[in-house]
Amino acid sequence: MKRKRDFTVTLLVSTYNKPDYLRQTLLSVARQTVLPDEVVVADDGSTDETRQLIDDMRSIVPVPIQHVWHPDTGFRLSEIRNKAIAAAKGEYIIQIDGDVVLERHFLADHLDVAEPGAFVCGSRLLLTPRYTQKVLGDGMKVKSGFSSKFDHMLNNLRIGWLRRYMAPRFAKGQPDRLRGCNMAFWKSDLIAVNGYNEDMASWGGEDIEIAWRLIYCGVQKKMLKFGGVMYHLYHPEASRDKVSMHNEIIDAVKRERSARCLNGLDKHLQ
Incomplete structure (x- = not known):
């Protein structure tokens, strides 16, 4: 049984110069069984091709799309996410990247485990290069798990009672086990910790x-x-040349x- 939603939801999508990928992401948003109240695209300095793509998608995605952009001065994902969070109208923010395709129950499943005092971390299924090109080139929908890693295949399963049972128990005591491309937070909690660093x-x-x-800050991980x-x-992975510096920041936080x-x-807040 679906619970009544008594809060507003923003889907935050991060992107940078991948309009063909972003198109597939937004098409999958339009196919959701439960829609967000808005989509906010956090754009880390893409060219005008991405702006045009977003304008074109506004007639396809049946909820408002905000395009939050700043000039390209290098990798600034944390900053553009903060700007998008500040612009978000939703009380609950579901965060994804603009290079994913969402199964049609993605938002419904997130909302199934949302609760005050908790943030949520999900998983992903990696598609092979060949299947990715089929999706991008033919505009085909993803129908099954063509994963490049066999151990990710379990991430393709939907089991409602097990989802609710595992949410507070899976990877308990492992805060580092997460994917930034699939997370959800209450905006008030993000404000309390001052957002991304x-x-x-x-x-x-x-x-x-x-x-x-x-x-x-006292917020439970689910x-x-x-x-x-x-x-x-x-797509090829980004450069890891400053990961050691970031690890020092994480170590200081702990x-x-x-x-x-x-x-x-x-x-960024007004």
Whole structure:
């Protein structure tokens, strides 16, 4: 039985210069059995091709789309996510990347485990390069798990009672076990910890760092398993050249049990 939703929901989609990928993401949003109240695209400096794609998709996606953009001065995912969070009208924010395809029950499954005092981390299913090109080239829907890693195939399952049972139990005591491309938070909790740490100005670890701060703020971590199915379109991984610096920031958060960062969301709030 579906629970009545008495809060507003924003779907936050991060992107950078992948309009063909973003198109598939937004098409999968339009196919959802439960829609968000709005989509906010957090655009880390894409060219005008992405803006045009978003304009075209407004006639297809049946909810408002906000396009939050800043100039391209290098990788600034934490900053553009903070700007998008500040612009979000929803009380609950479901965060994905603009290079995924959502199974049609994705949002419904997230809302099934949403509760005050908790943030949610989901999983992904990696698509092979060949199948990704079929999706991008032919516009075909993802119908099954063509994963590049066999151990990810379980991420393709939807079992409602098991999803609700496992949410507070799976990976308990493992805050580092998460994927920033599939997370959900209450906006009020993000404000309390001052959002993403903009000192993390390269790829990697920004999702882990905010998860630790949420936990130190008293927000419980829940895992979305057996639901919230997401297919990640293949692309080469980003550079990891500053991961060690980010790990030092994460280590400091854990050592000091910090719930709030200094360089974060507050400067974007009005």
